[in-house]
Amino acid sequence: MKASRAPTIRDVAARAGVSIATASNVVSGNRPVGPDSRARVNAAIETLGYRLNRAASSLRGLSTKLVGFVVPDIANVFFAALAQGIEELAERDGYDLVLVSSSEDPAIERRRIEALVARRLDGLIVVPARDDTLARFGERALPPTVLLDRGEAGMGFDTVRAECEKGAYAATRHLIELGHRNIALLGHGAHLANIRARIAGYERALAEASLAQRSRICLSEPGVDRLRASIELELHRADRPSAIFALTNHAALAAIKAARGLGFDIPRDVSIAGFDDFDWMSALRPYLTTVAQPIDEFATQSWRLLMRRIADPAPSATEAIELPCALKVRESTGPARLRLRTAASR
Secondary structure, eight states: OOOOOOOOHHHHHHHHTSOHHHHHHHHHOSSOOOHHHHHHHHHHHHHHTOOOOHHHHHHTTOOOOEEEEEESOTTSHHHHHHHHHHHHHHHHTTOEEEEEEOTTOHHHHHHHHHHHHHTTOSEEEEOOSSTTGGGGTOGGGSSSEEEESSSOTTSSSEEEEEOHHHHHHHHHHHHHHTTOOOEEEEEOOTTSHHHHHHHHHHHHHHHHTTOGGGOEEEEOOSSHHHHHHHHHHHHTSTTOOSEEEESSHHHHHHHHHHHHHTTOOTTTTOEEEEESOOGGGGTSSSOOEEEEOOHHHHHHHHHHHHHHHHHOOSOOOOOEEEEOOEEEOOTTOOOOOSSOOOGGGO
């Protein structure tokens, strides 16, 4: 039995009672179509089960209505939340989102981006594995592209970032105001500008409180287990920190696991403040004090910039947006105690 023919744009136009050009404009979004005609075309698409042949569209130089989103680690709840926000905006505007992960590896990232570009995407949003990796492509080798969360301004791409230095400063000041004078910083990724900015905010707050000499920066390789091992070394010391400022959600989880594994009460024995805010941080007691990044605004602003570039790809001044963070004070931070027990004395 001969398989039935897949419906074409000509079939959609005939069923909707419009011209082929009108039906094509509804599908591609290249030109505005009146609401009545658009509704009839969409109804015909639904009835016929029409699907746009994106490969053929790309060969004809038309919009593919595809946007790529490249993240370092899709298993990280921060990047997953960004993907969800951007996907909702893509759906609203009639785009499909292609999500890939670089696994924090610039070589993998390059291969993933090359594969996406080969599909003739309309645009890219990238959270780069390294701040400078996209500079190696050059903006002319890529479709309209926006750098999100990471990446340096001035490389020829629009950028959307958080005010990480200010957020880290606020968290460290909060701990200092609670009487903590021995505050350890826990994190990874110091090769990234956003992490360096958080370290700078921590150091600025210490310097203003005349505590610069007490800076305790604990950096490790990525991964909760590695981060936990790094901070456990500090918590075993006789002059152990009375507070920990964790630079990422993974670092915060590692600090909590380390403190609980050693039998420390949070915040009575050690206060913990984090960076990023997700449901789990206010689901288990004590609720975590943290610096919340504006994830919804990240998605909104990066999508806005990308749509602007897609609509007008002609070279123009790039835009660098920095969005404010918000310190959420909860139960995991408390006043410093005058006498602190060490893990060795337990």
